[in-house]
Each structure stands twice: as C-alpha cells, then as structure tokens.
Amino acid sequence: MITHSQIFKGAEKYMRVRKNDVHIPISYYYAMQLTEQYPNADKELVAAAIILHDIGWYSIDEDDIFKKGFQSENFMQSDVRYLHETEGVRLSAEVLADLDCTKEFIQKVGIIIDGHDTRNFARSLEDEIVRDADKLWRFTVAGVSVACDWFKQNPTQYCNRLGTDIIPQLHLAESVAMAKADLEETKKVLCCDVL
C-alpha cells in the first residue's frame, strides 16, 4: 500500500502555486482528524483526494486564479474553477498511476476531485470529509492570513465571512464544532475585536 508521504511527494511539484503547499498540508491534517471520528470512512481514499484535490491550479496562470477564481462576480462558477477541477482529475490520475495505484482507486479519487468546488452536494462520506477539510484550514491563523488577501479583505472582515458564509456550507457536525472553536481562537490571536 502506498503511504501518504509518497502521495505528497508525487504532488509536490504541483503545489508551489496559490499557497497550496500551506493549504494542502493543513487540510490533510483536518481530514485525518475527521477520519478518526468516522472509522467507517475509507481513510486512504480521503487522504489521496485531499492531498491531490487542488493540484489542478498548477495548470492555470496565477493572475487568472485570483482575478477570475476569487475576485470576480460568481467566482465559484468561473471558468478557472472548473478548469482546476478537470486538471486536478487529470494530474491526480498521473500521480497515482506513477505510484502503481489501481484504476478503480484512481477513479474513486477523481470522482471526489471532480466538481469539488462547483458542486454544492457531497457524493459520499469520504467526499463530505474532503469537502469539509478543504474549508477547515481557513479557520486557522495561517488560513485567514493567506485567504484574506485572495478576497482583498482584512483579517477581521475575512473572519466574519467565515462565520456567515463558510460554516453553513460544512457537512459534518464535528467540522462545525472545529470551525467554531478555531475561529474563536484565531479572532483572539489576531485581535479582531480591536482591528
């Protein structure tokens, strides 16, 4: 069986874009926390999907990523959003094939990556965990620091957006609890009551 470290090493060359080398490890950490709470979930599928879900951003010009994928009207349905998903499916298949994964496993990973940002529903428990972990990193100090710039907001404005827009999108009760606890701590650390 392949290790999670092997998948990270396979993905590494695609991760130095859009701070994915920060986003992906933190989201992986949350995904593994959630799999502890859901022992029935396929942990190996969750790990591969969360590590590889955003490597498709590598194929897209970084100016376009932010202008179209974050700062435009209806950015969640922008063409670069769809493109990073299809490129993610393609590149993840290459990474996993190089690690001798089965076709069936590669396909299951692709099903989660496909539409991970542009769908508003989950296809399985593993998909729910990946979708929640993809968002949970943003509630950390590092996540707020990075993502507030993507949306041209200050940290306090971005923390407020997390509370109003992102928490309602989480699937699992455990994710909501972690998000709320992390947000409270992050607001305290970043002095959001003053700034």
Ligand SMILES: [Fe+2]
């Ligand atoms: Fe994404």
Ligand SMILES: [Fe+2]
């Ligand atoms: Fe992501």
